[in-house]
Amino acid sequence: MGRQPCCDKAGLKRGPWTIEEDHKLMNFILNNGIHCWRTVPKLAGLLRCGKSCRLRWINYLRPDVKRGAFTESEEDQIIQLHSRLGNRWSKIASHFPGRTDNEIKNHWNTKIKKKLKLLGLDPVTHKPIEKTDGNSSNKPDDDEERGMIPRKDDEKPEESRLDLDETNDIFNNYQMLCESFDLDSWLNQGGNTCSSSYSMEESNKSSMGETNSTIQQESVKHWVDSVDSFLSWDKLYSSDLNFP
DNA sequence: AAAACGATCAACCGCGCACAG
């Protein structure tokens, strides 16, 4: 049976969000909360599907979303978690307050994978890539990507892919390799393209055991700071943005 | 100066799960 589309696509806007749309969505959610994503666009006066609104909110407009470059420790943690969890980005993201699964996934695919390959580690298995005589057993890049194909082992409990000892071994190997290679200078040759008002120090705080409320306040402050650069705040319809 | 190429990331798509009726 054909699955119904998530929304009636006819007449719905797609593509990049405009500032006005952001304003509408933000105002609506801040004033009304989220009860049903399907109804959000209609009630907020947006010609978007609920899914699109949800994504925009989660990945961009959410007050606690942390933007900016990943710190080295964050990257290390991502690698460690990925070796245990695989491509379960949402689970990985849950270890990084304010980071979104999309952001982590993008960072993995564009930066960390290359980093690991450069170190001679297989980004899928996290084990050293075996050099073979070019026969079919040594998978080319395309096949390597196959590792990203959704596994059917989702029913396996978390951390079942590799046991912790093995994970730590792999991670230690990775760290040793990093120490012997000036990766950062290599990676930063092109400069860091992520510009953000969010400092590295701040980004570490949230995972260092600060109280939730402090983190929230910080997050909101940073959100205001960062969003301010692209949103004209005095154009917001209402000023009663009462964050908890 | 401009074309070609590569990197990045926001957004979309489709599948699967959970849950209600």
Added chain:
DNA sequence: CCTGTGCGCGGTTGATCGTTT
């Protein structure tokens, strides 16, 4: 149970920007 619905997730796409030739 079965079916429909909504949501969340992971993979992929494509626009945009920066770099190289």
